Amino acid sequence: xxxxxxxDGISTDELALATRNHGMPLEFLRHDVTPVGAHxxxxxxxxxxxxTDTWRLHVSGAVDTPLSLSLDDIRVRPRLSRTVTMECAxxxxxxxxxxxxxxxxxxxxxxxxxxxxxxxxxxxxxxxVGHGAVDVVFEGAxxxxxxxxxxxxxxxxxxxxxxxxxxVLADEMNGLPLPPQxxxxxxxxxxxxxxxxxxxxxxxxxxxxxxYTGYQNTRSYRWRTRDDDPGTPMSVMRPRALxxxxxxxxxxxxxxxxxxxxxxxxxRAWSGRQSITDVQVRTDDEGPWRRAELEPPDDPYAWWxxxxxxxxxxxxxxxxxRATDDRGVVQPLEPEWNVxxxxxxxxxxxxxxxxxx
Amino acid sequence: xxxxxxxDGISTDELALATRNHGMPLEFLRHDVTPVGAHxxxxxxxxxxxxTDTWRLHVSGAVDTPLSLSLDDIRVRPRLSRTVTMECAxxxxxxxxxxxxxxxxxxxxxxxxxxxxxxxxxxxxxxxVGHGAVDVVFEGAxxxxxxxxxxxxxxxxxxxxxxxxxxVLADEMNGLPLPPQxxxxxxxxxxxxxxxxxxxxxxxxxxxxxxYTGYQNTRSYRWRTRDDDPGTPMSVMRPRALxxxxxxxxxxxxxxxxxxxxxxxxxRAWSGRQSITDVQVRTDDEGPWRRAELEPPDDPYAWWxxxxxxxxxxxxxxxxxRATDDRGVVQPLEPEWNVxxxxxxxxxxxxxxxxxx
Numbered sequence: 001x002x003x004x005x006x007x008d009g010i011s012t013d014e015l016a017l018a019t020r021n022h023g024m025p026l027e028f029l030r031h032d033v034t035p036v037g038a039h040x041x042x043x044x045x046x047x048x049x050x051x052t053d054t055w056r057l058h059v060s061g062a063v064d065t066p067l068s069l070s071l072d073d074i075r076v077r078p079r080l081s082r083t084v085t086m087e088c089a090x091x092x093x094x095x096x097x098x099x100x101x102x103x104x105x106x107x108x109x110x111x112x113x114x115x116x117x118x119x120x121x122x123x124x125x126x127x128x129v130g131h132g133a134v135d136v137v138f139e140g141a142x143x144x145x146x147x148x149x150x151x152x153x154x155x156x157x158x159x160x161x162x163x164x165x166x167x168v169l170a171d172e173m174n175g176l177p178l179p180p181q182x183x184x185x186x187x188x189x190x191x192x193x194x195x196x197x198x199x200x201x202x203x204x205x206x207x208x209x210x211x212y213t214g215y216q217n218t219r220s221y222r223w224r225t226r227d228d229d230p231g232t233p234m235s236v237m238r239p240r241a242l243x244x245x246x247x248x249x250x251x252x253x254x255x256x257x258x259x260x261x262x263x264x265x266x267x268r269a270w271s272g273r274q275s276i277t278d279v280q281v282r283t284d285d286e287g288p289w290r291r292a293e294l295e296p297p298d299d300p301y302a303w304w305x306x307x308x309x310x311x312x313x314x315x316x317x318x319x320x321x322r323a324t325d326d327r328g329v330v331q332p333l334e335p336e337w338n339v340x341x342x343x344x345x346x347x348x349x350x351x352x353x354x355x356x357x
Numbered sequence: 358x359x360x361x362x363x364x365d366g367i368s369t370d371e372l373a374l375a376t377r378n379h380g381m382p383l384e385f386l387r388h389d390v391t392p393v394g395a396h397x398x399x400x401x402x403x404x405x406x407x408x409t410d411t412w413r414l415h416v417s418g419a420v421d422t423p424l425s426l427s428l429d430d431i432r433v434r435p436r437l438s439r440t441v442t443m444e445c446a447x448x449x450x451x452x453x454x455x456x457x458x459x460x461x462x463x464x465x466x467x468x469x470x471x472x473x474x475x476x477x478x479x480x481x482x483x484x485x486v487g488h489g490a491v492d493v494v495f496e497g498a499x500x501x502x503x504x505x506x507x508x509x510x511x512x513x514x515x516x517x518x519x520x521x522x523x524x525v526l527a528d529e530m531n532g533l534p535l536p537p538q539x540x541x542x543x544x545x546x547x548x549x550x551x552x553x554x555x556x557x558x559x560x561x562x563x564x565x566x567x568x569y570t571g572y573q574n575t576r577s578y579r580w581r582t583r584d585d586d587p588g589t590p591m592s593v594m595r596p597r598a599l600x601x602x603x604x605x606x607x608x609x610x611x612x613x614x615x616x617x618x619x620x621x622x623x624x625r626a627w628s629g630r631q632s633i634t635d636v637q638v639r640t641d642d643e644g645p646w647r648r649a650e651l652e653p654p655d656d657p658y659a660w661w662x663x664x665x666x667x668x669x670x671x672x673x674x675x676x677x678x679r680a681t682d683d684r685g686v687v688q689p690l691e692p693e694w695n696v697x698x699x700x701x702x703x704x705x706x707x708x709x710x711x712x713x714x
Binding site: 008009010011012013014015016017018019020022023025027028030035036037038039041043044045046047049094101102104105106108143144145146150176179180181182245248249250251252253254255257 | 365366367368369370371372373374375376377379380382384385387392393394395396398400401402403404406451458459461462463465500501502503507533536537538539602605606607608609610611612614
């Protein structure tokens with residue numbers, strides 16, 4: 001992956017991605033579940049046209065009983081529903097300097113949805129995973145050129161991770177049939193992980209006895225400090241808190257304006273499979289960090305709501321929030337640069353002007 | 358509105374808009390009706406939090422019987438449904454040079470939806486429009502700072518335009534309750550016009566006896582050739598054809614690759630209130646324009662489907678399409694620059710490489 005120089009504007013190639021891929025406007029942080037159309041979407045290639053009537057899911061490889069399933073076959077199985085916060089591994093990339101050239105996300109590549117379908121663990125038990133199985137490979141219907149090679153989007157996941165009880169093969173989002181852009185007719189949802197793991201437009205599941213070495217595992221989605229660094233794979237989401245910017249925005253730039261007096265700051269926080277133990281808010285860069293109120297989610301894989309009562313005083317302020325999880329991991333103030341621009345969970349800063357507007 | 362110099366990259370301020378506002382990935386041109394979440398969305402300020410239970414629509418001004426309506430009051434009225442293609446007036450802005458600083462759309466600010474609700478004409482008849490009425494002003498619940506002034510988004514429409522039979526006060530999109538980002542609980546939909554007219558999060562309708570002079574009519578959304586030009590108002594959509602890019606894309610850049618042989622090129626075309634009489638396709642800049650097959654829509658305000666059989670030969674090609682409407686208006690090859698970056702309906706160019714990939 002190449003990088004733009006430090007202060008370059010966004011290129012037309014990056015803009016072509018930014019106008020296709022959808023972020024969640026941060027005022028949607030007020031919703032427990034993100035409405036369809038506001039949840040982030042990152043599509044590597046094109047959204048494929050899949051004919052639901054002829055679509056099949058092929059389950060094969062190191063299994064006792066390979067299967068080919070229709071969507072009806074999926075729907076008659078016992079239902080599993082999970083409310084899951086999902087974030088793109090590249091969220092925050094556009095704040096890095098130099099900026100890795102890819103989808104230029106600011107903060108918006110996140111959302112929480114109710115995914116319903118059947119249990120992957122049950123399906124793996126049904127087909128009977130063979131001796132020596134190590135990985136499960138998920139292939140979608142979306143095809144393109146990346147890293148100089150024509151490929152179908154695919155990701156491998158270790159058998160241990162794939163067989164976890166919370167992993168969903170989802171044909172519904174928020175109680176409705178999966179929309180095309182979210183992977184219709186069927187997608188994988190791996191709670192706690194960055195979004196690249198949750199393969200959309202699922203076409204095949206293959207159990208392998210050798211570690212999977214496909215592009216999206218071994219070349220992309222790795223934390224690398226240099227181009228020749230083999231790096232380590234991205235996996236579960238790092239702790240992060242985001243704030244719904246208070247007051248009213250400018251159209252351009254999107255500065256924030258509010259009146260003096262009491263303001264309820266609110267947002268959400270999440271961290272892979274961990275609980276959030278603390279969200280702290282700072283209303284000026286030199287001010288103290290103070291503890292926000294936390295409300296746990298109904299599903300442990302969904303984000304936590306936080307609120308903080310602020311007495312806004314006239315002048316310019318920079319509001320920040322930071323989350324700590326139950327391993328004691330806390331968000332950094334500055335991004336950690338890496339080649340792919342992944343996992344930037346540095347503290348959000350929201351500049352506001354308090355006046356009579 | 359200020360402008361970037363000719364070759365500048367997209368600024369962080371523009372990117373902050375691009376990550377909030379959603380374009381329709383062009384492969385969705387294959388759908389008659391755009392799925393929720395793939396339709397374009399342009400929000401001037403924040404998506405407001407509207408409590409549907411306490412929400413009221415106030416109809417007042419130069420009317421005999423002012424009304425205050427709940428959402429149930431809207432829902433019990435006779436239903437009106439229209440399938441409508443809607444495009445942002447700023448679609449294509451990012452192709453202008455110098456680039457007007459605003460939402461940097463490429464081609465994606467369009468979509469077609471089935472909007473259902475009640476008839477504005479019927480509601481105006483019910484309240485009794487008074488003598489001397491000239492404009493109808495629609496105000497939303499969204500508030501922000503634009504052009505240096507704090508304002509609630511509002512647009513005026515002439516009484517003649519507002520009273521047309523096809524104008525919908527919509528509480529449903531594609532058969533489901535209006536999503537928050539599309540204006541829940543109620544929005545205006547004015548078929549044939551650019552999207553700025555179809556005010557979202559509608560709160561009041563006011564009939565006036567003087568021409569409306571609000572910001573979004575008199576300062577924004579005008580075709581101006583210089584900063585001191587009062588300009589002319591943007592209104593109905595200009596003719597335009599767009600193509601779903603064929604083959605498979607690169608991830609970045611989004612070049613297109615396909616194999617030699619027969620390819621069905623397809624897309625859509627529309628023009629305000631006009632019929633499309635012709636879509637032509639050119640598969641090389643020096644090649645001839647050839648006529649595509651046209652399929653009229655079920656609703657005259659929805660886009661026309663077009664198809665064109667191409668025998669792809671190895672090499673690099675630039676595919677273009679252009680629409681002509683029943684007034685004989687045809688798309689230009691080059692954009693017409695204007696201060697706000699509106700109405701750029703210049704012919705789309707899709708570069709493709711035909712090889713064995």
